[in-house]
Amino acid sequence: MTIHTSTDLRTTFLFPGQGGYDSDALRMAMEKYPQVQRVFERIDAETMSLFSRRISDVLLGARPTDLRELLDDDAWASQVAIYAAGLAAYEILDAQGVRPDVLVGHSLGEITALVAAGAFSVEDGVRIVAQRVAVIQRQNGVEGRMVALSADADRSRRLLDLLDDPMLAVATENHDEQTVVSGPGKTLDRVIAIAGQLGIGAIEIDAPFPFHTPALAPAVPEFAAYVSKLDQHPLQRLVYSPILQRYYEPDDALADRLAEHFVTPVRFAAAIRHLQAAGVDTFVEAGGRAALSKLVVRLTKGSDVRALPSLTVDGDGGLALDATLRVLRDAGLAGVAGAPGLAELLAPTVPADVFEAYWAEHGDEVLRRIADDLDGFTPEPAGTGRPSAQTPSPGTEATAPAAPAPAAPAPSSPVPSSPVPSSPVPSSPAPSAEAPDRTEIHSELRTLYAEALEYPEEVFEDGVQLEAELGVDSVKQVELLSRASKRYGLPTREAGFRLENYNTMDKIVDFVVAELSGRETVAAG
Structure with missing residues (x-):
């Protein structure tokens, strides 16, 4: 694969991590876009094999299930839900003719991005997500949470230094006024208390484990060994990693790179600024809710950058993806591109x-x-x-x-x-x-x-x-x-x-x- 120059880039898909799931929006998409069912059919086969449960039964059954309920269920369910929603959004966008120049994942979303880029099969993506949970669960004593602080990364690090806990770390740098920290639950209680005294807002993140922290170091070799046994394919699309702060290269051992994610922070703000400088002016969030697209709005304030959500419910109670597709079509980034008059020629009476x-x-x-x-x-x-052209051979029906x-x-x-x-x-x-x-x-x-x-x-x-x-x-x-x-x-x-x-x-x-x-x-x- 050839690494693009900065002038080649315009459109980026963003795949969310923790919190990236919207039950109502996913159900709306399921009713309208056949790609959702096709994605879930493939994922269901793997979750049945691994857990004796179809994830679609959990997410799309008679009663809607929100992310909080999924977190109270088996830990794998919330992670596979986020992965499935991101992949479903990607397949819908791709079917509508939207062709991203580069894919970007936020934490867990980086697995989705690599699957969408062709590095792993959909089924192996499920296995990777499930194993990511399993190896952490097998580490005795790994307990903790993730908390978002309304402060930049430098100020957040200074706050963490006050507590001198080696298992406490900055997990993600989202923008200049939001940093996520990760670590043991009791220590984070103290972080929240100190943040309150300093006038720094603190909100707990919906995540089953303290990702991107030194506490997960023991899980790294086991996870890398597991992923290394899966088939890795050449990337069909460019993928930029906010964790590595670079594009994935053809010779990257993805098992090792994904294992490093356990202990390495996500520098999302820096990634968005890099891509904007490279020419990207359209960021489409491929997944549930609209957290990443809102971050892009804040990070690119004052520019002509578009930040568009997909699987989230808009202010009118509709599916945000529908409006996003209209915007992309108007911009010439979706629809029946390159085939003017095709509908009139082939199907003049079809809407x-x-x-x-x-x-x-x-x-x-x-x-x-x-x-x-x-x-x-x-x-x-x-x-x-x-x-x-062909004359039927003897015994062949015309x-x-x-x-x-x-x-x-x-x-x-x-x-x-x-x-x-x-x-x-x-x-x-x-x-x-x-x-x-x-x-x-x-x-x-x-x-x-x-x-x-x-x-x-x-x-x-x-x-x-x-x-x-x-x-x-x-x-x-x-x-x-x-x-x-x-x-x-x-x-x-x-x-x-x-x-x-x-x-x-x-x-x-x-x-x-x-x-x-x-x-x-x-x-x-």
Whole structure:
């Protein structure tokens, strides 16, 4: 990986550490963005293996669970929750076309940043987070807390010097008026008392252990040994470490660097100032709450820097991520970048926001498919009536019946409304020799939809409402209907096709049956 020069940088993702979890915001994101469920499916598999519990059951069950409750639960739950929320936010932003130039993590968030950059798999990220907790728990006598002081790092160190406790340390330097100290609980009680006498505010941080303190030194070698056994991959994105105060290099032994985090402070303020000087003007917080984005606002006050939250509830009770994406699109940092007019060309009747969401999630896949099709495409000789490159080999079923070649050039067909290009097929299917079996098609479609959505087949009864009852959003419905069309070799849908007219299973089955029968489809409104 080539280390960027300062002129290359503009956008940074920030991954929070302790406190970076907002239950309500995560639930809102789960309902709207499919990336959340996909991230949790992968993480659930690991937490089941490690703890016999699915973290999604803990976080997204019938009753909301806040961070304080998670801290009262097993220590791993709060740490995996923060990691999962950060990764989910990253995947949503990435699917929306936001491409960060550099990733930054705050303490625990540095693990999330390295996973997002490709250094470790999502599953290994869970293992690292869980082991980070386990090795600390195995150190007898490690007891302590973390407290935020409303003072700069120098003043905070002078306060700590008064107590002369070697296990007491400055853990994070957030900005000129906030420093987090870490150490034994009894000693921190004295720190809070002295701070009160000096007029320094003190607030306890929601953290299960006294991170970034010499008290954790015995855990360092065990943790490094564990992480060193995991597969480390080349970084696909630039990652800047507020702990190391530098970018990660290709030859870094990440097991050793992550182990050093136990005893080394987080100099977040210095990191933000370095990145701003390097040209970054947009900081997007990828994770719960908005603590880091608020810190950036304070650290860059008076500049034109943007600091944007994601998985937090805004002042109007909505998901802050939605407004953040609008800001990023307006700035040209998100959306269907580089493809002006694409929606008008491929899907003129599909709402712009639906197409943007679809293309952000599936655009790369669609483009790869087109490239693969073109690689193997050989036009048939004139007069064959088949635009497709491939002649089916014996025993292979063609995707659609061939249509006779027109005697003269056909008029331009309507622009297709589906955002999914399909392999070339005739403009209309030839009438079937016999009527298609509706029961058989219903059974096949139930299987197709069930496998794609990971639902039981029995839920796809004729009258079931896909969105209202099963929560299948319009983007996913477009994808599923395109899969069904491909499965039966149906023609590309013409302009005027309205997805809302096919919102139940029976209407989709009727649509497929009608198309296979060569009849014009009429759907109920």
